[in-house]
Amino acid sequence: MTLDLSGTFPADIHDPHNAQQLLDYLTELRAQRDVIDCQMRRVVAYAREHVKPRPYPLADLAEASGLSISGVRTFYSPDDTALVAPLLDVGGYLACGCDGLQREHTCTNND
Template sequence: MSEPLAALDDLTTDDFLRQLTVLRKQREQIDRQIRACLAYAREFTSPRPYTLASLAEAAGLSISGVRTAYTPEDCETVARALGRAPRGQA
């Protein structure tokens, strides 16, 4: 067992479950950030989007996974953050 995992052995059940919850929330935040980055790369860059292949490699996804990874809501989040509409909708 690696050192971080060995430290889990000293936790009470409640502390362990709290730690697991913290890790899940961190993963969800990272997933939201990845979706926003993919939305930005595909919908907001000019003069054209990043390629699906380059994004797939960087994100550890398949090409089809990149196509379906982000939602219109992710695009809206990016648009609000940038203060502009996606490419082609400006």
């Protein structure tokens, strides 16, 4: 089953003889949400803990992420911060030398 981005259910989800398809689709959507949540936690951890000389403002991150200001404060964990740290050098730039401002970081360790 593939994700239908049009906002409607996949055609085969309506099969009354296979109710498991709806549950499988819901499980697939939850897995996608979990991946996005993980990515968001790491971006917020980077923006709050590793951007120098000042972290991104809580209000800006809250608006961009759909969280409250207090939600931004508690959204990421020390583990998320630790996972982002090896990607950085001491200047706050990614270890590959780019500033990480592009939408998707595509540099590798060999760049």
